[in-house]
Amino acid sequence: MNEISALLHGFSVILTPTNLLLMMVGITLGVLIGVLPGLGGANGVAILLPLTFSMSPTSAIIMLSCIYWGALFGGAITSILFNIPGEPWSVATTFDGYPMAQQGQAGAALTAAFTSSFIGALLAVIMITFLAPLVAKFALQFGPPEFFAVYLLTFCSFVGMGKGSPFKILASMGIGFALAAVGMDTVTGQLRLTFGIEELMRGFDFLIAVIGLFGIGEILLSMEEGLAFSGKSAKINPKVVFETWKQLPRYWMTSLRSALVGIWMGITPGGATPASFMSYGLAKKMSRDGAKFGTGQLEGVVAPETAAHAAGTSALLPMLALGIPGSPTAAVLLGGLLIWGLQPGPLLFVEQKDFVWGLIASMYLGNIAGLIVVLTTVPLFASILRIPFSIIAPIIVVICAIGAYTVHNAMLDVWLMLLFGLVGYIFKKLDYPLAPLVLALVLGDKAEDSFRQAMLVSQGDLSIMVSNPLVGTITGLALLLLVWPLISKALAKVRKPKAQQFAAEQPVD
């Protein structure tokens, strides 16, 4: 099998002492980011991006993706011990995780969460190993219209699958696109929408937006709630770990189902957050102990954690194979690729074999390393949460400021970060989703380029978007998703409305 030999080659690329060390550093930093309020996968990776500028692309992506795994693992610690989800995708973990901790089973809940995360990620990585090269090979035949159709599909699926008001999703996306258009036009070289302000020539960098929206915005939200941590202490010893592991095989069906939900939601830009809620809801409905969910069921921890990690991992598939990220964090990793001079997209699998397979191999190793690190260091990270918020908050603001400054060495960016922070706070409170804004800001230029190229080919005839079965199907699917809110409303009127339990959840990760 081609993929297996390529993967083994990937392992030989990454198995150097430096890379293994970077992996450990990355995981530890990632868990730290996941545990601290205000720092998450997306802005954590964005802030640490400048530190990797001097590394080789392979080493850099290994460290950054390990930060990402670490952040996914870390979210579970705060949800279970403190009932505070460190990341939006671990909200569902609190439902059963915190009750377990209250009953003195924190160790079991944590072990179950970490192990399920690991299993979810592993299944997703196996899927990526075999599916990504196929998708990339298929995408090599794509021309500008096909690529634009895929972009269209990405953005329309936000509207179709998002849970909030479709107008707000559109508005958030439009702001992203508009900000992306500011600056030098890539085709004609004209300055666009700068309104005579010279500093705007560079345009808006999405890294600044990510750091502000997710970092500063989160700090403002935490502050508003007047955070007071009151956590349960965690004791994890090998005995608890093995006893929990003995129980886990009973829930294999839940794990498998959740992983599938996660993989599906991760590839389509649904994201880890809705995936975790959906699989928690499914597990509750299908489990024999469904009625007891919410009182501290091990299964209620397994389901959301498996799905969140599977989704977080599979979000990297469209990024690798098509150059279209499935989540803001994947978008930041994609931004990293561009900075290191790699062109993401299907050609990556042909031209940068070492890099791609090194990254995929590091997903396997990174998750194993992650499991070991989190199982051994939980008490340490839990103690970080006992540091008062009035020490952590200013330090996080400082870290965000440093991160924003280092992107372009510009003071204006630090001001913009603050502004984006305020926007993030208000948008989160009003249920404007942030993910579409970030993705539109990242992909805006590329979507526009492919649109303009397609229009040049067709001399301005929009029918090129349905000119062959492939592009027609993708465009059709995109338009279907765009009007889905209307269709589902019509359907709901025909059928009897069902009680929606997690309707308020937004894909914000």
Added chain:
Amino acid sequence: MDQQDTAATGSRGVATFTVEIFIAVLIFAFGLTVLFGSRNLGSGWTSDGPGAGYFPFYIGLILCIASAGTIWQTMRAGRGDGEVFADGEQIKRVLTVLVPAGIYVAAIWVLGLYIASAIYIAGFMIILGKFSPLKSVVVALVFSALFFAMFEVWFKVPLYKGLMDPLRFLGY
């Protein structure tokens, strides 16, 4: 939220309805700006393909439509049960973070990142955290030194030293 609760916390807050409309109007204005800005660039078809303003023009249009839709939805839902965006206490708490953060960024501009950060962390701890000045200053200095070592020395990423550059004597 029951009636009593609303009466207790909601009396001196900002209604979600007001903020919702305000933000939607802002987005609408933003959309109009984009719309006219790109029209000036040439949003039509030029001799060598779509003009520079072609794509942004429609983005501006989408923004206007989306914010008009949000206003319509909010209006239709009405003020409802008078849901509160943030009550007085919450606004105060948010401002106690936001205002110092603004001063901090201005201080970076003048004093450079390391010194401004040290003052900011110490000030935040003393005033908002009610820590003893000694402990606060030690924590602030330790973190600033750590950042300095990490960025200037280990990773060789120079950070902003400010207009006055008070750390010039260190030679970095």
